[in-house]
Amino acid sequence: MTVWAGVDIGNATTEVVLCRDRDVVASGRTPTRGGKGSARAIQGAAQLVRRLADKHGLTVERAAFAPTPPVHSTVERVRLQARRTGRLAIVLRSAATTAGDAAGVGVPVPVERLAAVDAGVSVIACAAAEFGYAEVAALVNDAIAAGCDIAAVLTANDEAVLISNRLNSPVPVVDDVEVPRVLASTLVAVEVREGMSPLQRLTDPFWLADVFALGDDERADARTVADQLFDSVCAVVTLDAQADADEPAAEPELPDGLVHIVQLADIAAAANARRGAVAIDSLVMATMGGDDVSPADADALATALGVPVTRIDSEAAAARAGALTTPGLPADVVVVDVGGGTVDVVAAGDRVVLPGAGQLLTAATAAALDISTSAAEYAKRAEAVTAVTVQLVEDEHGRRRFLDTPIDGRSTGWLLTAAPSGLLPFTSAMSAAEWRGWRLAAKRLVIGGNVTRGVQQVGAGASAVLLVGGGAGDDELVRALAERLGHDVSVGRGNVAGELGHRFAVAYGLVVLATAGTG
Structure with a gap:
């Protein structure tokens, strides 16, 4: 049987699947070097293929790859003019x-x-x-x-x-x-x-x-x-003796092209947040643009690997082909790839890429809580615990547990989130229940709103949505999307090839299309 390497070079990570025909043998991922479509990214992908092959005692004979230019997304916070209160x-x-x-x-x-x-x-x-x-x-x-x-x-x-x-x-x-x-x-x-x-x-x-x-x-x-x-x-x-001079309200300048805007006030209203608990004086927006530079082609990967590389024309088709290997799917399922900067919605015959995903959620969290982007990145992901004492925390379900190592006494009463260095305090302005409500509302509006628009464009009437990609690792996203899409739409997470989980949909889909002779 032929040993294939499916190579998916993404904007943030590069993922590789090694297969004997269509049977998965190994998988791995690494940060993308030099940006998607670059020669450095090709070399980084080739190194990952060789590491996986050496680790499992394999000799890669063929590879499948979809050369795709990068999609650049940017996230920006815009402060709005405060409501005037005269004197x-x-x-x-x-x-x-x-x-x-x-x-x-x-x-x-x-x-x-x-x-x-x-x-x-x-x-x-x-x-x-x-x-x-x-x-x-x-x-x-x-x-x-x-x-x-x-x-x-x-x-x-x-x-x-x-x-x-x-x-x-x-x-x-x-x-x-x-x-x-x-x-x-x-x-x-x-x-x-x-x-x-x-x-x-x-x-x-x-x-x-x-x-x-x-x-x-x-x-x-x-x-x-x-x-x-x-x-x-x-x-x-x-x-005051007199009011400040009225100035005309300045509307935020919106960029040309695709843009996704979320008002912090809308998230607060959806969460029924206490006044003053979170900031509502800003909006966050994500924009998207392509790259005029042609991406490195399949020939470049073939040279780096020293094996023939089958070029697949559509990365979206590969994502759908890989996602559809998840057991238990209906025929009309819409595949949603949630990344850091974009949401990629793929139906049977159409695809749309929209700006505004994980990075926009991070920006909204940072702006609402007035915390750093790095702290918001960890806080947005999952449930928090409240520091009752220096060695006792309570989770969002009311369960209490003792910590092996005491936390800093200044963190007592704060909400804490899991970070690589341990529990990270990120706010004392909200209770755990309030934070849960705001967090879920943010995911419904920021990502759920984008997914809903994408599904309406390419798969209106679909009865099922399948989440793949890095963002699908957020356990609360399935719930947020299910609430946004309604009871008539089933929402689940991918399990590519029945064993790879929600990642590697594109990488495995490339192998599926290549072995089927589909370019």
């Missing part, structure tokens, strides 16, 4: 610690000048970073004893509870506040809620209009502020 501004919507359970409105006054405040004027005491908790509490107590009406205390330091415990009268205290910004305003509203209650006053546009004496033309600003503060348990809102 109102949200200075703070969450704090490390708070104290009290009330709302107050007053004129901002530095804590060291409280003694000079006129009687009958409601004030918000503001303590800069140089004032420690004991000094702040003493100054506030003295002012209250002298008849000063203090509605709330704001401090730049993380000392709200320490200050509150030393006050003779209960007032709301909020820390981590940008004090100079507050002092530059004319009026301040502060609200803190304890226990299970969210904000009540600052989420009421009528209350805001009343306490800030807003005109009818400013009621929309109050609605916007109230809407943004839902789900918060503390907030500081200021009133």
